[in-house]
């Protein structure tokens with residue numbers, strides 16, 4: 001009996017040690033894969049005036065990049081970013097660009113020539129179809145969202161693009177709307193979420209919320225905005 005108890009205690013001891021080691025390894029892995037974006041976002045939101053170098057400027061073309069910067073602000077969350085509200089298991093599919101201004105006043109522009117759609121149910125979102133300038137023959141989409149007030153009662157999308165707009169040509173630099181706060185269920189500060197989305201074989205856009213359906217915006221913008229390598233503040237690589 002005593003021997004059985006001893007064996008049981010030993011087993012419990014070994015399992016406990018392994019659990020602690022496992023938890024520690026998991027923590028180290030999580031930390032090693034986490035980005036430090038949140039601390040920069042807080043600095044920017046609290047004191048933008050003293051961080052002018054954090055700001056990327058709308059309509060800027062970096063070198064010979066095909067896209068222009070779609071809005072003015074701090075690129076606070078990168079593509080593949082694992083900072084909150086994301087994590088290493090659920091990475092950010094886009095760029096979050098945080099403007100410095102009153103709600104509904106920071107313009108958002110089309111990053112490239114294309115054909116705009118705003119579905120019937122889309123309150124704060126537009127999507128634009130493009131011929132991929134970096135891969136001939138491929139259809140890609142740029143996606144812009146959160147362009148409404150916190151509760152969705154006011155939307156900040158240009159009157160030119162009412163709900164139900166389909167395949168309307170927009171030139172690069174066309175005003176789409178203004179940065180907003182509409183982001184249920186995780187409202188953060190005013191920003192625009194800008195992503196590049198790939199297509200199904202029939203050319204329709206894939207689900208933007210899935211990382212594998214999105215592209216690294218870095219070569220399109222000329223900025224390093226891939227969380228694997230990017231550092232804050234992202235600047236033109238020219």
Ligand SMILES: [Zn+2]
Nearest residue numbers: 094095096193
């Ligand atoms: Zn986002």
